[in-house]
Amino acid sequence: MRKVVFKDVDGKTKKLMLCHAKGGVYLFGYYSLQDSFADWDHFFYTMEDAIECCFEDYDVNEEDWIIIADQPENCQQDFIIPTRIKGREVGKPVFGRLQQFVKGQWVDYEISENCISFDGLTGDERLLTTGLVFEYEKALIEDKAKATKILTALNFGKPSIDTIIG
Template sequence: MRRVAQVQNHSRIKRVMVYRDEDGFYLFFYDKAEDCSSFEDRYYSTIEDIYDFCEQQYNIKEKGWQDIADPEPDCQHDWITPVRIKDRIIGKPQWGRYEKLVNGVWVDIKEMDS
């Protein structure tokens, strides 16, 4: 389960994403509106805690959340589109280098510095 919400009127945070794994929930924070890596994440044991935090801090109401697809296998949880660490799938991860699935082909990408 993943959900994303835009953040209005905040100097740094532009959007947030919730990701559920087998142990709990992660809240990812982004300083860009477009799809990119998060700059921070926090773990929560319940989704209600995330919703309460986001409503209090960023005024995100229930209608402000949008469901999105779960990540593809071996892909980053904090990207909306299928993105993975280059060569991680073959056991030789190139940390900081990413590749994105475009029309069925993995293409190298370079994430812009903030």
């Protein structure tokens, strides 16, 4: 299981992600909002310990987290959209070259410059930049509460959310 929250927690860190791993849980921290490599991480033995740390150190409540899909094999666990180092799946990684799984295909992907604010971004740009576009599209069909939580996390106003979700 993985969880993500978009929140300025210390003036520099804009997003946190929790990810189950072999033997424990990683807490990833990001200095930007876009789907990218984490800037730092901490390891915990249990999800409960990681969640408690996030509450005590970063004021993140349990209801703030958005549950997101686990990554397929050979993918970077700190990305939201399935992302891999090109060639890793055949044992010949080309470090510095990434691919994302989009609409059933692996496509080359480059991380854009750091996005530290949603100011000036359209709704679609926010969903694409953060990597939540596919989580949102699925939630819009299957789980309106999760879709609302995603839009809220991306700073959509209540009137906009009410219009979009209906």
